[in-house]
Amino acid sequence: MTVTVRFAPSPTGRIHIGNARTALFNWLFAMKNKGRFIQRFDDTDIARSKQEFSDAILYDLHWLGIFPDATEYQSRRFDVYDAAVERLKAAGVLYACYETPEELDLRRKVRRTRGLPPVYGREALTLTQEQVAEYHADGRRPHWRFLLPNFAGDPQQPERTEIHWDDLVRGEETVDLASLSDPVLVREDGTYLYTLPSVVDDIEMGVSHVIRGDDHVTNTGVQIALFQALGAAPPVFGHHNLLTTASGEGLSKRSGALSIESLREDGIEPMAVASLAVLVGTSENVAAVTTMSELAERFDPAATSKSAAKFDPDELFVLNRTLLHHMPFAEARDRLIVLGISGDRAEAFWLAVRGNLDKLADAPKWWRVLREGPGEAPEFSDDDLGFLRQAFDLLPEEPWGATVWREWTDRIKEATGRKGKALFMPLRLALTGLPSGPELADLLPLMGREGTLARRP
């Protein structure tokens, strides 16, 4: 059987790093098992779902390095769900209910005061034909609940009914169906809640492994019962811990916090996002992993912790720097061209500056400094000015080798007696206009003798 996974967000906003964790867990699982990855948009909520968000999510996934084998939209599959509804009705496990939210609320309160679990009491199952006719005459439309298989003979007398599964992440899991209300699958207006379309699609699309956040553990109990009611074997389930900020706050699509889009705009590399999103909250160390296949090697769903994975967004910047500092020119080349950095000096330039970059988009700043000189002419004391003029007069003749900086500064030391910061800082300022930056030994050959002399104050 081909391993088939799916990532199933509702397109109601941009995805954040927590959603990326789910997407990547699925992607890496598929990679490891030579399986298929389906991008499924859970867009049955027509009012809140937007095509622009589905498109943006696909864009974000591509940017991260996830390329779905297929893309599906639930909003285009209502006839499939309608057919499943008819089957459930025919099997007598989908029943009409007419309560308003207020009535349900009141009933829950009554059950609580009687010491009963606050679940739906299945009162709708005992409605007479007259009562139903009255509701219809009043203009009430039914919503539809799935009758959970948690009773022996009388649905009004639920009994402890354990659903078990061996979770890819959490190991042995159990949900007692008697502790749950029969879930509403179809609303009054005929629209679908998430539960049924998800199961129907998982069956029809041959999903073998459902990997998602642990906020769905209870749903899994219900969904396994639904798979069985539809005559299908349930897939394997895996529920990973959710990401929270250091203060324990959850992430939300709506707030836009830590959205993949905002991280991209901040200049964070996709593999920095992927490394953190996958490795945090697992027994693996968080490290800057450079390729998806290397990340797949480190990925083991069973090594994921069961408690929430707190993370510090600043870690992303640390990982980003590490990735850039080691990024080979071949990998940076095309992106540098887009930033206007090309030609026969581009590689030496990259190797000289990459160790100083927080983000790749900072590279043009150094390119400009090298080609055009300091943005603003630095101001020097008379003392430094005298020193610098003398120093520039000692610049070695061409041809320059790799050791030219060494030769030059040795000459300056000898002639002026300056050393350490007193020697290097005025030179750095004169050459780059900035008090810190890449090694001057690497920059000097890139400026060339003529370019260097042009910086003589």
Ligand code: GLU
């Ligand atoms: N649309 C659901 C969500 O975003 C999908 C859950 C699932 O993977 O089944 O939470």
